[in-house]
Amino acid sequence: MRQPFEPRSLRRTILGMAYYGSSVHIACAFSIVEILAVLYGKHLRYPDGRPDHPSRDYLILSKGHGVMAQYACLLEMGWIAPHELTNYYKDGTRLYGLAEAWIPGVEVTSGSLGHGLSIGAGLALAAKRHATEQMCYAVVGDGETNEGSVWEALQFAAQQRLDNLIVIVDKNDFQAMGRTADILAPGDMVAKFAAFGFDTMLVDGHDQDALHAALSTFKMRKNGQPKGIIAKTVKGRGVSFMENSNLWHYTRLDATAFAAALGELGPAGE
Amino acid sequence: MRATLSRLLIEAAEADARVMILTCDHGYALFDEFRKRRPEQFLNCGIAEQNMVGVAAGLAKAGFRPVVYGLAAFVPIRVLEQIKLDVCHGKLPVIFLGDGAGLVYSTLGASHQCFEDVAALRALPDISIFSPADRFELMWSFSRARSSNGPSYIRLGKADLGDIHSEPLAADFDDCLYPVVKGSSTHLCFAAGAMVSIAKRAIDKSGLSYDLYSVPNLTINPKHIVRLCGGREKILVVEEHSRHGGLGSLVAEAIAGKVVCRFEIMGTQHSFTKECGSYQHLLAQHGLDVESVQKML
Numbered sequence: 278m279r280q281p282f283e284p285r286s287l288r289r290t291i292l293g294m295a296y297y298g299s300s301v302h303i304a305c306a307f308s309i310v311e312i313l314a315v316l317y318g319k320h321l322r323y324p325d326g327r328p329d330h331p332s333r334d335y336l337i338l339s340k341g342h343g344v345m346a347q348y349a350c351l352l353e354m355g356w357i358a359p360h361e362l363t364n365y366y367k368d369g370t371r372l373y374g375l376a377e378a379w380i381p382g383v384e385v386t387s388g389s390l391g392h393g394l395s396i397g398a399g400l401a402l403a404a405k406r407h408a409t410e411q412m413c414y415a416v417v418g419d420g421e422t423n424e425g426s427v428w429e430a431l432q433f434a435a436q437q438r439l440d441n442l443i444v445i446v447d448k449n450d451f452q453a454m455g456r457t458a459d460i461l462a463p464g465d466m467v468a469k470f471a472a473f474g475f476d477t478m479l480v481d482g483h484d485q486d487a488l489h490a491a492l493s494t495f496k497m498r499k500n501g502q503p504k505g506i507i508a509k510t511v512k513g514r515g516v517s518f519m520e521n522s523n524l525w526h527y528t529r530l531d532a533t534a535f536a537a538a539l540g541e542l543g544p545a546g547e
Numbered sequence: 548m549r550a551t552l553s554r555l556l557i558e559a560a561e562a563d564a565r566v567m568i569l570t571c572d573h574g575y576a577l578f579d580e581f582r583k584r585r586p587e588q589f590l591n592c593g594i595a596e597q598n599m600v601g602v603a604a605g606l607a608k609a610g611f612r613p614v615v616y617g618l619a620a621f622v623p624i625r626v627l628e629q630i631k632l633d634v635c636h637g638k639l640p641v642i643f644l645g646d647g648a649g650l651v652y653s654t655l656g657a658s659h660q661c662f663e664d665v666a667a668l669r670a671l672p673d674i675s676i677f678s679p680a681d682r683f684e685l686m687w688s689f690s691r692a693r694s695s696n697g698p699s700y701i702r703l704g705k706a707d708l709g710d711i712h713s714e715p716l717a718a719d720f721d722d723c724l725y726p727v728v729k730g731s732s733t734h735l736c737f738a739a740g741a742m743v744s745i746a747k748r749a750i751d752k753s754g755l756s757y758d759l760y761s762v763p764n765l766t767i768n769p770k771h772i773v774r775l776c777g778g779r780e781k782i783l784v785v786e787e788h789s790r791h792g793g794l795g796s797l798v799a800e801a802i803a804g805k806v807v808c809r810f811e812i813m814g815t816q817h818s819f820t821k822e823c824g825s826y827q828h829l830l831a832q833h834g835l836d837v838e839s840v841q842k843m844l
Contacts, residue, residue, distance in 0.1 A: 350617065389628060394601070395605070395633075396608070399601060399604060399606060426597040433595065
């Protein structure tokens, strides 16, 4: 039987959506596939399988540009239907190219960057005030950290001792127009997060075991510090001609590229 | 009005544990009593307005009823996008209090003066906008905002020019817009906030017959405006806000194509304030003092 949230299957779903919808942002969805696979597969709790359950854990996709990776997971959760992927971008459908909180399982409307983390901090604070065990996971792009509001949110999370907040930075080293190092160099992200009062780890963002271990460790560590996982990823991960090529932030798939990419990924997981 | 605001916030917090006040390091004296009595429901988010609004959205999603306080120049203006996407898009029950709107920070200049808040918010879906003229209208506005299940903005002028009404407003005030001055079937003046008091003084001084209505609800159903405008010869709108997008625009949009009359909007000049000075001096500079309004009656 096929495993749920298997990265190769998720990437095939993303490719299909991108092809059928002629949409962009493939590479920035590919870089967070393992992160979301581990979160959905092993960590996020949705009582009764309900995306709106008041006691759920929160997944904040602050980098809304990676939303196709989340749609692929929501499909496996059963919250969006298979035909919505093949109908992607068709007139009258509900799945946009960026995250909209109207979709079951999508917590924040994102795409304008630097919004999600603050909302996540508010949710984590609410969980603290309600004395629940809820966790809040926020996936933030490294390009997104150009936004000053991200740093406002980090300060707030540390001040409020939100140890139920785990920020995962998708450090794929690219943003829309090039390498982050050439635009607003993020420098040592681990040191920066630590300086902001975060308990921080550097992890291979495509190693599911390492991600799972980091998340498990951090969930247990109730030390009054918010948590930061700097996940080293590859933009476009999984398809050789998309990896570390910023063209695939914007390029749409034609039939040839679609077939070539599917071929590289191989058949859906066993 | 400020004592009333302080009392309303404490009463709300004591009645409802979900109420949480968020401020961005503003409102020192205003919250003194609140902080003493309900410290766990008070959150100073620091000088970081964008984060504050996002945090309020997260709290509201999880069942809290946040009241977000700031100077109007910052809340809503600096955080307009957070209000739009984080709060309005999800129709979350967050109340924004924009203090010091208009010209009251007369000596502090462009950074603290704010003539554009209502125009900015009127273009957003699903947010209720209030501009109370006195403490009774503030009580009514706050009550309306609290009973709403969506976002609200309450514009506060800080220039307390005294009571307009003599008693608390009826709960159905929104539907009846009763007059502050009643005296004419042909001449009508609408005003909001501190300008209600200014317009009232101008009408009193002029000896002219006028109907004067305060409009504390700037998202009122336009039919209530239209109903008052039929058969008028002259309608004047006075607001401590840009003439573009505020109460004047609301009235103009409501009556366009329905009423034929002389129509004037008095608002701030379409320019930044150039001179430092008292509130009264700046009102005169912008043509919003009693004498200027009297000339336009």
